[in-house]
Amino acid sequence: MVNRTAKGSARSPRRTDSLSRELIIQAAIEMLDSGGEKALTLRALTVRLSTGYGAIYHHVKDKGDLLARAADEVIAGVMSGAVADTDPRTALRALTLGLFDAIDAHPWVGAEFSRQPWRPALLDFYEGVGRLLDALGVPEKARFDAAGALVNYVLGVAAQNASNARLRAGSDMDRKTFLENAATRWAQADPDRYPFVHAAATQLGEHDDREQFLVGVDIFLAGISTLG
Amino acid sequence: MVNRTAKGSARSPRRTDSLSRELIIQAAIEMLDSGGEKALTLRALTVRLSTGYGAIYHHVKDKGDLLARAADEVIAGVMSGAVADTDPRTALRALTLGLFDAIDAHPWVGAEFSRQPWRPALLDFYEGVGRLLDALGVPEKARFDAAGALVNYVLGVAAQNASNARLRAGSDMDRKTFLENAATRWAQADPDRYPFVHAAATQLGEHDDREQFLVGVDIFLAGISTLG
DNA sequence: ACCTGAACACCGTTCAAGT
DNA sequence: ACCTGAACACCGTTCAAGT
Numbered sequence: 001m002v003n004r005t006a007k008g009s010a011r012s013p014r015r016t017d018s019l020s021r022e023l024i025i026q027a028a029i030e031m032l033d034s035g036g037e038k039a040l041t042l043r044a045l046t047v048r049l050s051t052g053y054g055a056i057y058h059h060v061k062d063k064g065d066l067l068a069r070a071a072d073e074v075i076a077g078v079m080s081g082a083v084a085d086t087d088p089r090t091a092l093r094a095l096t097l098g099l100f101d102a103i104d105a106h107p108w109v110g111a112e113f114s115r116q117p118w119r120p121a122l123l124d125f126y127e128g129v130g131r132l133l134d135a136l137g138v139p140e141k142a143r144f145d146a147a148g149a150l151v152n153y154v155l156g157v158a159a160q161n162a163s164n165a166r167l168r169a170g171s172d173m174d175r176k177t178f179l180e181n182a183a184t185r186w187a188q189a190d191p192d193r194y195p196f197v198h199a200a201a202t203q204l205g206e207h208d209d210r211e212q213f214l215v216g217v218d219i220f221l222a223g224i225s226t227l228g
Numbered sequence: 229m230v231n232r233t234a235k236g237s238a239r240s241p242r243r244t245d246s247l248s249r250e251l252i253i254q255a256a257i258e259m260l261d262s263g264g265e266k267a268l269t270l271r272a273l274t275v276r277l278s279t280g281y282g283a284i285y286h287h288v289k290d291k292g293d294l295l296a297r298a299a300d301e302v303i304a305g306v307m308s309g310a311v312a313d314t315d316p317r318t319a320l321r322a323l324t325l326g327l328f329d330a331i332d333a334h335p336w337v338g339a340e341f342s343r344q345p346w347r348p349a350l351l352d353f354y355e356g357v358g359r360l361l362d363a364l365g366v367p368e369k370a371r372f373d374a375a376g377a378l379v380n381y382v383l384g385v386a387a388q389n390a391s392n393a394r395l396r397a398g399s400d401m402d403r404k405t406f407l408e409n410a411a412t413r414w415a416q417a418d419p420d421r422y423p424f425v426h427a428a429a430t431q432l433g434e435h436d437d438r439e440q441f442l443v444g445v446d447i448f449l450a451g452i453s454t455l456g
Numbered sequence: 457a458c459c460t461g462a463a464c465a466c467c468g469t470t471c472a473a474g475t
Numbered sequence: 476a477c478c479t480g481a482a483c484a485c486c487g488t489t490c491a492a493g494t
Contacts, residue, residue: 130424144431149444156384196358216377223451280460
């Protein structure tokens with residue numbers, strides 16, 4: 001926040017305050033949020049932080065480490081509010097929806113966790129799911145498989161959202177025209193060979209991601225209740 | 229298959245038969261299968277096909293196009309056998325398991341479809357799911373959401389398998405020690421703060437991916453049957 | 457039409473050298 | 476300890492030139 005004016009000076013302005021891992025991660029998050037995954041390059045990061053490569057590699061192992069830590073940071077704040085003193089069904093919907101919304105707001109986080117689902121940052125999520133399944137009466141032996149299935153579903157949706165966001169960023173479409181394009185392609189499918197796909201094209205163009213996500217969670221919950 | 233012997237000759241042996249898109253895709257698939265996603269570089273491809281960059285770009289738009297076509301090719305063969313004249317529940321398990329197994333054998337395909345779930349190659353899969361849901365008595369309006377949820381689940385598992393395979397390829401672990409490492413980390417979670425995760429560590433180390441996948445499908449099917 | 461391969465514009469990462 | 480930035484070893488892609 002200090003040497004803003006020094007822009008075309010001798011060489012690089014050289015920051016007065018010292019760098020920290022937190023500062024680096026924060027800058028990375030902002031770059032990822034505003035420009036997507038491809039916007040985070042080491043070069044761009046050195047420019048933004050007016051520093052050199054070595055400074056960054058001193059605080060962070062490599063780019064993968066940086067991405068993972070950035071994703072952890074984003075998700076860390078989300079998993080706090082959800083507690084289990086309401087109806088477990090409602091709490092489970094809220095918990096999964098919280099993760100959905102966080103990833104919807106930061107699509108690159110979805111891609112990252114889909115790559116590394118065992119990250120410590122997801123521990124709180126697994127724990128929350130597991131406890132609520134317990135509260136729902138799912139027997140201990142089935143709880144692990146059920147939790148895994150639910151997490152996989154959430155991350156599957158997350159990965160898809162991330163990829164949609166990336167495709168949209170590539171062209172300059174907004175969400176609506178993007179979906180309409182996909183729907184048009186589905187509608188072109190041969191009605192004799194692909195009756196379902198052809199018929200579903202309309203719904204594809206109109207559907208709401210968030211609502212459809214919740215329908216999936218509800219199907220899961222309904223199925224899980226048969227495990228009791 | 230002709231000029232094998234000419235290895236250290238004048239410059240490059242220059243192929244006698246002409247290149248084709250099919251040949252390129254086939255070579256890409258073999259490289260991806262044996263060396264993972266990072267093994268497919270344009271350079272390596274020119275060497276393997278003893279040709280130049282331009283030849284490849286003449287048959288294929290760019291690397292993304294090549295990857296997508298390779299994934300399509302792998303999946304094309306899989307979706308054939310599954311028909312619906314048995315019990316729809318059994319057929320749905322077989323259909324999803326077919327995709328699971330194909331992706332398990334070619335993890336990079338999972339990563340690719342998780343990125344591009346609207347690829348035409350998945351049309352047959354959507355169609356099969358949609359029809360079987362119809363046979364199960366799921367009403368038309370709910371069928372689209374249910375199919376989407378199921379596909380998301382399958383692709384979520386697929387993406388995770390792909391990432392596990394990549395992590396394992398990085399180090400030299402086999403599946404078993406890889407899972408045991410993850411299980412050890414889960415076991416180290418604070419039992420007071422993370423009782424579920426701590427208790428689930430044992431199952432994480434012992435579980436079978438394929439079986440757990442099917443449990444998830446069954447939960448889905450059970451949940452879906454409540455939509456009737 | 458089909459192919460060659462040098463050249464270009466990028467990457468992430470390293471490391472001797474500075475403070 | 477913390478940082479600099481030139482250099483290195485790669486990428487994917489282009490394009491004038493060849494057949």
